[in-house]
Amino acid sequence: MLDGWTDVFQVPGKRTTGTGPQKYAITGPGWKGKLPEGVKQYKSPTSIVWILGRIYCTGTPEDYAKVHKMQDEVSIVPLSSYGKPYTPPAGKVDPSIDMKTAVREQVNALDTAAYFNLLTTLMKANPPATADAPIIAKMAKLGIKPGAPFDLGKLDPAVQAALKDVPKVGFEKIMAHFKDAGEDINGWVFTTKTGLYGTGYLQRALITAIGLGANRPQDAVYPTSEVDSAGTPYTGANKYVMHFPKGQLPPVNGFWSLTMYNADYFFVNNPLNRYTLSARNDLKKNADGSVDLYLQQANPGPEKESNWLPAPAGKFIPMLRLYWPTEKSPSLLNGTWKIPAVQKVP
Secondary structure (H helix, E strand, C coil): CEECCCCECCCCCCCCCCCCCCCEEEECCCCCCCCCCCCEEEECCCCCEECCCCCCCCCCHHHHHHHHHHHHCCCCCCHHHCCCCCCCCCCCCCCCCCCCCCHHHHHHCCCHHHHHHHHHHHHHHCCCCHHHHHHHHHHHCCCCCCCCCCCHHHCCHHHHHHHHCHHHHHHHHHHHHHHHCCEEECCEEECCCCCCCCCCHHHHHHHHHHHCCCCCCCCEECCEECECCCCCECECCCCEEEEECCCCCCCECCCEEEEEEECCCCCCCCCCCCCEEEHHHCCCECCCCCEEEEEECCCCCCCCHHHEEECCCCEEEEEEEEECECCCCCCCCCCCCCCCCEEECC
16 A cells, blocks of 8 residues: 555565455545444555556466456445445546556656646645655745745745756656666666655655555566676677576566566567566476566567567566565565576677
């Protein structure tokens, strides 16, 4: 459960609260009242709450049936309707909302005034944390205040000029933080500073830009690679192999997956309609028990197809996900397991 600032404020699930029936009341800032018996309160710091539910599935028809049964037993209702029959109101489609342009592109296209006006509006119902007081005071000097309209025209012309390029400069600074966002092991950059950011604004912004909705590290770690073992950016013009020695696949209590993205961190269309590799793909082992994953544009052939992650023609970025990574050795969290480098095939 994430608040409006992308902090993960609660993590109910198998790791933390078990797998039995559970009931929560998610309350917003300033809520006061009495909850029904047997309902646990989860206090959200903001009015906006984003819930991401994940249920592991092996991909078989039998397991899908079990997952669907579990999904059918999950419900969310207003507190005023708790314990009563409830029918949600009919949804309304707003035709003015652009459903084709990527959200990131829409945000990046906002000019300075539009962006900060949207921010001040959202900050009214989604108050900043107490620790944000120093930066809030700095922003106020520029007229950026929770709930107040932001008027760029009221600022000194020199300040207006300085703020004009903020969207472009800001995004460039955010993306440049990638190389400093965490550890770099064998060309894979990963961080355990996700889910709870405090006043690490650049870290929060980068994760939002490329991995919106990231978990706390105890629930997931997202190693991302932009270069191969030689330090060269990936391209579909080459072929690559990721080699895992016997018994050295990613150590997790949940599951792991390797996902293929293009240069803009979006999925890549391919003939197999395959966007990820994981243990669910029935990966073929080598004679010595090791496992090779093939990252390339062309199909490597029937013998290797089960281990093939299709790549685009141009630049691409692989991302490894470890859900509920082990905390005891071997573990990515304590450094006793290291991600193998991706090797370019000569």
